[in-house]
Amino acid sequence: MTAFAWDAFAANLGWVAATSLAVMLGTFAIAVNLGVHRVVDIAWGVAFAAVGVVTFGLSGGQGDPVRRGLVTVLTVVWGLRLAVHIARRGSGHGEDPRYEAMLARAHGNRDLYALRMIYLLQGALVWLVSLPVQAAQYTPRPLSALAWAGTALWAVGLFFEAVGDAQMARFKADPANRGRIMDRGLWSWTRHPNYFGDFLIWWGLFLIACDGGWQAAAVSVLSPLVMSVLLINGSGKRLLERHMAGRPGWDAYVARTSGFFPRPARRG
Numbered sequence: 061m062t063a064f065a066w067d068a069f070a071a072n073l074g075w076v077a078a079t080s081l082a083v084m085l086g087t088f089a090i091a092v093n094l095g096v097h098r099v100v101d102i103a104w105g106v107a108f109a110a111v112g113v114v115t116f117g118l119s120g121g122q123g124d125p126v127r128r129g130l131v132t133v134l135t136v137v138w139g140l141r142l143a144v145h146i147a148r149r150g151s152g153h154g155e156d157p158r159y160e161a162m163l164a165r166a167h168g169n170r171d172l173y174a175l176r177m178i179y180l181l182q183g184a185l186v187w188l189v190s191l192p193v194q195a196a197q198y199t200p201r202p203l204s205a206l207a208w209a210g211t212a213l214w215a216v217g218l219f220f221e222a223v224g225d226a227q228m229a230r231f232k233a234d235p236a237n238r239g240r241i242m243d244r245g246l247w248s249w250t251r252h253p254n255y256f257g258d259f260l261i262w263w264g265l266f267l268i269a270c271d272g273g274w275q276a277a278a279v280s281v282l283s284p285l286v287m288s289v290l291l292i293n294g295s296g297k298r299l300l301e302r303h304m305a306g307r308p309g310w311d312a313y314v315a316r317t318s319g320f321f322p323r324p325a326r327r328g
Contacts, residue, residue, distance in 0.1 A: 063200070063275075064195075064198060064199055064200075064272070064273060064275035064276060065119075065122040065123065065198040065200075066275075068118070068119065068122045068198055069194065069195065069198040069279070071118070072115055072118050072119065072194055072197075072198070073187075073194065075114055075115075075118055076111050076114065076115065076186075076187055076190060076194060077183075077187050079107070079110050079111055079114045080107050080110075080111060080183040080184075080186040080187050080190075081180075081183050083103055083106055083107040083110055083183070083186075084100070084103060084107065084179040084180065084182060084183040084186075085179070086103075087099055087100055087102070087103035087106075087179065088100075088171075088174070088175055088179045091174070092171050096154060096155045096156075097155065097156070097159045097163070097174050097178060098150050098153070098155055098156035098159060099150075100178055100179060100182060101146045101150070101156070102143045102146050102147050102150075103143075103182070104139075104142070104143070104146075104182060104186070105138070105139035105140060105141070105142035105143035105146070106139060106140070106143045107139070107182075107183070107186045108135055108138070108139040108186060108189075108190055108193070109135060109136040109139035109140050109143075111135070111186060111187075111190045111193060111194070112131070112132045112135035112136050112139070112190075112193050113132065113136065115132070115190075115193060115194050115197050116128055116129070116132040116197060119197035119198055122197070122198050122200070123196070123197045123198045123199050123200055123272070124199060124200055124201060124202055124203065124272070126202070126203055127196055127197065127199065127201075127202075127203055127207060127268065127271070127272065128196075128197045130203070130207070130211065130268065131192075131193055131196040131197060131265065131268050131269075132193075132197070134211065134214050134264075134265065134268075135190075135193050135265070137218070138214075138218060138221075138261055141218075141222060142221075145222075145225050145229075148229075149229065157303070158295075158299070159174070159178065162174075162177060162178070185286075185290075188282065188283065188286060189262065189283045189286060189287055190283070191269075191279055191280045191282065191283045192262070192265040192266045192268065192269040192276075192280040192283050192284070193265060193269075195269045195272070195275075195276035195279050195280045196265070196268050196269040196271075196272055196276060196280075198272075198276070199269070199271075199272020199273055199275075199276045200272075201271070201272050201273055203271060204271055206267055206268075206270060206271040207267070207268045207271035209267055210263075210264040210265065210266070210267025210268040210270070210271065211264065211268065212264070213260050213261075213263060213264030213267060214260070214261050214264030214265060214268075215264075216257075216260055216264075217256075217257040217258065217259065217260025217261035217262075217263075217264060218257060218261060219257065220246060220253045220254070220256050220257030220260065220322075221253070221254045221257030221258055221261065222257070223245070223246055223253070224245075224246045224247065224253030224254040224257060225254055227242070227244065227245040227246060227247060227253075228242055228247070228254075231244065239307075239308065240309065241304075241307065241308075241309040241310055241313045243313050243317065243325075246322070247317075248317060248325050249317070249318065249322035249323065249324065249325070250317065250318045250319070250320060250321065250322040250323075251297075251301070251313070251314070251317050251318065251319055251320070252291075252296065252297050252300070252319070252320055253322070255291045255292075255296045255297055255320070256291075256320055256321065256322065258287065258291055258296075259287065259288060259291050259292075259320075262283060262284045262287040262288075263284045263288075265283075265284075266280055266281065266283060266284045292320055297319065297320060301314075301319075
């Protein structure tokens with residue numbers, strides 16, 4: 061087999077939709093039982109890991125086995141790390157303020173509103189954003205330098221995301237930092253090292269898909285574009301900065317620190 065496996069890939073799209081829906085519906089049931097919908101953030105990473113594993117199982121005999129294994133491992137590592145981090149961060153806390161604000165607009169049953177506006181929407185996004193993970197596993201070409209460049213980009217992204225999260229967790233754990241703005245470590249280079257890391261991860265996975273040929277690139281390109289918009293102008297950077305605006309020291313932090321792409325802090 062030398063061509064992109066279009067028929068098998070098309071069938072995989074349906075299985076991935078079912079997988080992401082199953083994860084989100086299962087999480088919805090847990091959330092209703094617990095009375096908090098913030099657990100959906102844990103399901104985000106879990107759903108991508110599940111998609112990677114399901115696609116790996118379905119793509120046997122269709123794509124290059126090394127690329128299939130590589131993109132699955134990278135996706136599972138990223139997804140489970142993120143899920144564990146979010147679970148630890150939210151342990152012992154009530155509802156996320158973002159979801160409180162959203163559910164306050166609900167007319168009728170709040171849980172059914174959450175199902176439509178949070179769980180089903182995130183399930184659809186998992187299906188869309190995971191396109192590089194799916195397409196990469198149906199390309200028979202052996203890996204070349206482009207795939208390893210994508211892997212390197214993914215690794216840099218994981219570094220920014222994981223180290224940034226760890227630095228923030230240590231900062232918040234110190235009572236002396238209550239009310240202060242985190243501006244140390246990677247957070248002195250960019251106001252959002254975790255979101256920047258996520259940005260690199262999805263562009264890296266896209267490059268691995270591109271390494272398989274123009275067909276995989278064509279069906280995958282929407283994924284990193286959508287993630288870039290979400291991280292910079294959607295539910296990532298923009299929403300968080302709206303929440304942070306007005307806090308003591310925030311304006312000075314904004315003035316000296318890059319909003320997204322890392323660079324040394326401005327002086328003065």
